[in-house]
Amino acid sequence: GGRGQYGHVVIVFEPNPGKGFEFVDEIVGGVIPKEYIPAVKKGLENALTNGNLAGYTTIDIKARLVFGSYHEVDSSQIAFEVAASMAFKASKDKCQPVLLEPIMAVEVTVPEEYVGNVISDLIGRRGRIEGQSSHGHIQNIKAMVPLAEMFGYSTALRSNSQGRATYTMQIDHYEECPKYIAEEIIKKRNA
Incomplete structure (x- = not known):
């Protein structure tokens, strides 16, 4: 040999x-x-x-x-x-590896009459509200939201504020994906 x-x-x-x-x-x-x-x-x-x-x-x-x-x-x-x-x-x-997902620091500037709509939408996207401040009739909302949930957010924000809100987002950190989402992703990737 x-x-x-x-x-x-x-x-x-x-x-x-x-x-x-x-x-x-x-x-x-x-x-x-x-x-x-x-x-x-x-x-x-x-x-x-x-x-x-x-x-x-x-x-x-x-x-x-x-x-x-x-x-x-x-x-x-x-x-x-x-x-x-x-x-x-x-x-x-x-x-026992875990799947991580990117979490975005999102900051929304919105007239106060639309704050409820904006916060409800962010929470519906698995977001966590980190803070809120007021500058006259304008509210600034800070949240942490998974990137996967931010697709289509511009359109939703425009709709929820009649086009009067703006937002910025940037990567903040990674967190463990919820188990039900991780299982779905793994199943799709391994198919």
């Missing part, structure tokens, strides 16, 4: 909320030669891009490389990339 491919890694995955991907090399005693460590990280980065949940990129995870082994002849960079990728894929059931 020809040359085989051998790479063996033991990786501990942990949540890393708000900190992105972090790779920690905890190998001691040379059980994996230093030249293969970057390949392990690269294999994980590639696997994260394809995600473990409906193919979405995985974020906010810490990967600690704690053990492994190599073969003098059959080990290679690619073997360790593949081993790391396989370790990530195998972690899916144990790690």
Whole structure:
């Protein structure tokens, strides 16, 4: 036979909320030669891009490389990339990944007579009202609303305020998707 491919890694995955991907090399005693460590990280980065949940990129995870082994002849960079990728894929059931959705900071400026309509609409979009201030007859409403619920908002706002309100929105953070929505998304993506 020809040359085989051998790479063996033991990786501990942990949540890393708000900190992105972090790779920690905890190998001691040379059980994996230093030249293969970057390949392990690269294999994980590639696997994260394809995600473990409906193919979405995985974020906010810490990967600690704690053990492994190599073969003098059959080990290679690619073997360790593949081993790391396989370790990530195998972690899916144990790690219990969740689907995150972007939450937008929305600010609406509206005449006070339309405030009720605007707030009702934002709440109907799974929004959370964060604050409200008054400037004469004009109200400023601040809310956090999932991006998925903001499609068509310009038209709805125009309708709810007879065209007299304006709004801005920008990404604020990510939150776990409600379970019923996550299940629907995963079902569609895996179909």
